[in-house]
Amino acid sequence: MRTLTRLALILWSAAALAAVAFAGLFWFTSGGPPTPAIGGPFRLKSQTGEMIDSAALKGRPYAIFFGFTHCPEVCPTTMVDMAALMAKLGPAAKDFKIYFVSVDPERDTPEVLRNYLSSFEPHVVGLTGTPDEIAKVAKEFRVYYRKTPLDGGDYTMDHSAFVYLMGKDGGFRNVIGYQEKPDRALEKLKSLLEKG
Amino acid sequence: MKTVLKTACAALLLAGAIGSAHAGDISLEHPWSRATPAGAPVGAGYVTLKNAGAAPDKLISATAPDVAGKVEVHQMTMDGGVMKMRPINGLEIPAGKSVELKPGGYHIMFMQLKKPLVAGETVKGTLSFEKAGAVPVEFKIEAIGAGAGGMPGHKGH
Numbered sequence: 001m002r003t004l005t006r007l008a009l010i011l012w013s014a015a016a017l018a019a020v021a022f023a024g025l026f027w028f029t030s031g032g033p034p035t036p037a038i039g040g041p042f043r044l045k046s047q048t049g050e051m052i053d054s055a056a057l058k059g060r061p062y063a064i065f066f067g068f069t070h071c072p073e074v075c076p077t078t079m080v081d082m083a084a085l086m087a088k089l090g091p092a093a094k095d096f097k098i099y100f101v102s103v104d105p106e107r108d109t110p111e112v113l114r115n116y117l118s119s120f121e122p123h124v125v126g127l128t129g130t131p132d133e134i135a136k137v138a139k140e141f142r143v144y145y146r147k148t149p150l151d152g153g154d155y156t157m158d159h160s161a162f163v164y165l166m167g168k169d170g171g172f173r174n175v176i177g178y179q180e181k182p183d184r185a186l187e188k189l190k191s192l193l194e195k196g
Numbered sequence: 197m198k199t200v201l202k203t204a205c206a207a208l209l210l211a212g213a214i215g216s217a218h219a220g221d222i223s224l225e226h227p228w229s230r231a232t233p234a235g236a237p238v239g240a241g242y243v244t245l246k247n248a249g250a251a252p253d254k255l256i257s258a259t260a261p262d263v264a265g266k267v268e269v270h271q272m273t274m275d276g277g278v279m280k281m282r283p284i285n286g287l288e289i290p291a292g293k294s295v296e297l298k299p300g301g302y303h304i305m306f307m308q309l310k311k312p313l314v315a316g317e318t319v320k321g322t323l324s325f326e327k328a329g330a331v332p333v334e335f336k337i338e339a340i341g342a343g344a345g346g347m348p349g350h351k352g353h
């Protein structure tokens with residue numbers, strides 16, 4: 001029992017450290033004091049054309065990731081990793097949703113997202129909107145994204161690659177970094193599901 | 197010269213470099229790709245480029261006409277949690293050295309995919325080098341989660 005408490009303490013210290021490092025990152029990139037508020041209200045169109053309002057998500061924790069379908073590595077592997085974590089969590093994560101917000105709404109229509117995300121069902125919900133709506137939600141979640149031109153009129157997107165874990169009150173709880181160790185990511189998700 | 201090449205080939209084969217292709221001083225080791233989600237317009241190829249020669253060579257371009265309308269050599273970086281990807285203008289392989297194209301770094305970018313990349317199949321193409329010329333390559337397509345650092349997808353290579 002004592003060992004368990006100690007383990008919990010260690011885990012908590014690690015989480016606290018990560019949170020501090022994370023806040024520091026924002027301090028560094030924004031050039032100002034860290035803002036505790038990651039997240040905010042949003043209303044976006046899902047891959048089935050349904051409007052998803054963050055107000056309606058109250059009472060349930062969720063995860064949110066910003067990506068795009070013209071993404072060769074970070075986006076599909078993040079979704080695969082999350083799907084694997086969901087499988088590990090089993091019934092506890094039955095109704096858990098991972099929102100995949102497109103930072104490339106010009107190309108990622110609901111139809112494109114529906115096809116793409118069919119590979120990661122049933123937990124992933126694609127969200128898209130007008131460029132303005134996406135800019136607003138990205139700002140709320142402190143997500144950086146930028147269009148970068150490629151040859152022949154093509155383009156790619158630079159974008160933050162975090163998975164944010166949001167509590168049942170809609171508040172920020174934790175973050176899973178790209179290529180984070182599955183055990184740590186699993187602990188974070190378990191904690192989110194237990195504590196909301 | 198031909199004999200030297202042949203000897204080099206035999207040596208490589210004997211060394212167990214199965215699944216690798218080479219032309220002159222350049223050899224390609226373990227070319228692999230990752231299955232793509234449904235309807236995904238892009239994919240990535242990875243390979244280790246080995247330069248056994250005494251002079252540097254340069255990867256200039258790549259093709260994979262069966263699956264991709266356009267192929268580029270890209271570099272991915274993670275910068276403060278932000279993923280960035282840029283085309284690069286030639287990738288130098290120093291004399292006697294190898295350069296690894298791998299997740300999180302350099303990759304062959306398959307664009308305008310004509311069909312999904314399916315695990316177990318291969319992507320046939322060519323890599324063109326400044327000195328070695330066009331080298332045929334066959335990327336083995338692995339599972340969709342392959343190569344992600346967090347997950348046990350791509351192991352034992």
Ligand SMILES: [Cu+2]
Nearest residue numbers: 072270281305
């Ligand atoms: Cu690329």
